Amino acid sequence: xxxxxxxxxxxxVGTFALVFFGGAAIIAGGGLVAIGLAHALILAVLxxxxxxxxGHFNPAVTIxxxxxxxxxxMMAGVYIAAQIIAAILAAYALKSLLxxxxxxxxxxxxxxIALEVSAMQAIVLEAIATFTLVFVIFGTAVDPKAPxxxxxxxxxxxxxxxxxIGPFTGAxxxxxxxxxxxxxxxxxxxxxxxxxGPILGALAAALLYEMLFxxxxxxxxxxxxxxx
Numbered sequence: 001x002x003x004x005x006x007x008x009x010x011x012x013v014g015t016f017a018l019v020f021f022g023g024a025a026i027i028a029g030g031g032l033v034a035i036g037l038a039h040a041l042i043l044a045v046l047x048x049x050x051x052x053x054x055g056h057f058n059p060a061v062t063i064x065x066x067x068x069x070x071x072x073x074m075m076a077g078v079y080i081a082a083q084i085i086a087a088i089l090a091a092y093a094l095k096s097l098l099x100x101x102x103x104x105x106x107x108x109x110x111x112x113i114a115l116e117v118s119a120m121q122a123i124v125l126e127a128i129a130t131f132t133l134v135f136v137i138f139g140t141a142v143d144p145k146a147p148x149x150x151x152x153x154x155x156x157x158x159x160x161x162x163x164x165i166g167p168f169t170g171a172x173x174x175x176x177x178x179x180x181x182x183x184x185x186x187x188x189x190x191x192x193x194x195x196x197g198p199i200l201g202a203l204a205a206a207l208l209y210e211m212l213f214x215x216x217x218x219x220x221x222x223x224x225x226x227x228x
Contacts, residue, residue, distance in 0.1 A: 023109020087180025111170025
């Protein structure tokens with residue numbers, strides 16, 4: 001129970017910070033570079049701060065770990081519950097703390113799909129970007145033989161995705177990051193894209209890396225129990 005609580009709180013804090021700071025950057029009207037850097041920095045530091053406990057902050061990542069049995073189903077449920085609750089509360093915090101004249105047009109930091117991009121194209125774009133993110137997570141935080149660079153590589157991958165596909169899909173790569181602002185704003189446009197694309201990409205990356213690159217026994221199913 002104690003370990004479950006620690007995992008829940010770590011996932012909650014990390015996801016809340018990602019949605020709050022990333023959303024605030026969008027609401028503030030920062031350009032693509034500013035938005036990408038805000039997301040990259042907060043993800044990098046929070047992943048580094050919580051890596052010994054959890055560090056997913058993303059239901060798609062957790063589902064990828066579950067698919068390769070690097071986390072047990074019950075603990076995955078704890079992670080995803082924390083992520084979704086945190087994302088919703090972060091969006092409501094932005095709604096209550098910032099003027100509606102800014103939060104309304106920005107959809108509380110939520111993502112939207114460009115008119116020129118079809119739903120299928122958006123799903124594939126999100127899947128490719130999330131594949132890359134999860135591949136980097138496995139290559140820098142999961143693989144025991146990989147260089148341990150903290151959250152820097154993971155945050156940098158998110159920034160690159162925002163720079164590349166942000167104008168087309170908003171570069172969610174994270175169902176919780178899109179769902180929280182959607183709940184608080186009441187605008188659920190494109191939610192299927194932000195769930196299907198990232199989950200497909202995460203599954204593909206996790207399965208590929210696990211089967212092709214990692215040569216060792218699997219980690220404990222609780223993804224590393226936290227000890228006092």
